[in-house]
Amino acid sequence: MNASEKEAFFFSVSFFIEELWRSIGRVLAVLNEPKRNLANLRNQINTRIFIMNTTQTIALATASFITTISAASTSIITCIDFEDLSAGTLYTPVSNFVTGNIDVAVIPHPMGTAFQAEVVTTVPAPMGSGNRLWTNNVAAEFFSASSGYGLATGASFKYAYMGGANYLEVNGFPITPSMWNNFGPLSGSSFMTSLGPVTISVLEGGVPGGFVGQLEITGDIERFKVAGQELWLDDVCFEYPLAAAMVAGDADGDGKVNFADILSVLNNWGP
Known part of the structure; x- marks a missing residue:
């Protein structure tokens, strides 16, 4: 070559x-x-x-929406702690707001008083942490079905009671008269509501000037209302059947189908 x-x-x-x-x-x-x-x-x-x-x-998520699945994987529990609300915010009757994916209405106290609910960071007794909701001569009604999971099978809330008239209502049924004191005596009681029976359990202890505790409601719950004059609330939780909470197309588990679910799928695409 x-x-x-x-x-x-x-x-x-x-x-x-x-x-x-x-x-x-x-x-x-x-x-x-x-x-x-x-x-x-x-x-x-x-x-x-x-x-x-x-x-x-739209609101895709809130920092105050906490979701856990029980160890037996038969239920899902969502809790709201009011941390997504600004401290000092006032809600006068009649007003509505959403916290932790739950609709809440502030309405007059059944005994006739109507002042305000306030998001506060200090409570005159050790109960909860961060933001708490002070029901000052008003009632707060929590609509558990607004989460998108359907009827709750249980609900609970922590409270600090420092005097005045309390009130509790479940599914529109008055559990107490309009002028009730601390919730402790309700523990172990059962009541028939429009959606069936509910049972009340209370763990309560005395503190100077009042009581602190946690109240639990067991049974089908669409909504419940709690009112007080000197009553603070925190960690309001709802339990739902896991099957009811599994919404078709709900990739991120918030009970709704929207753009957040598409983003969740894309972010988890591939191996």
């Missing part, structure tokens, strides 16, 4: 290698296209969710 033939041979080999690399590059580009499309879709959804959050069109 003379010099000119060698030169032609090496030129052909170089050209072949360059074309091979170009072909490999085109194949890789085709293979990577779905990933780029997926990344673009994720960015578009992130942007859309940011815009929707900014305009307050």
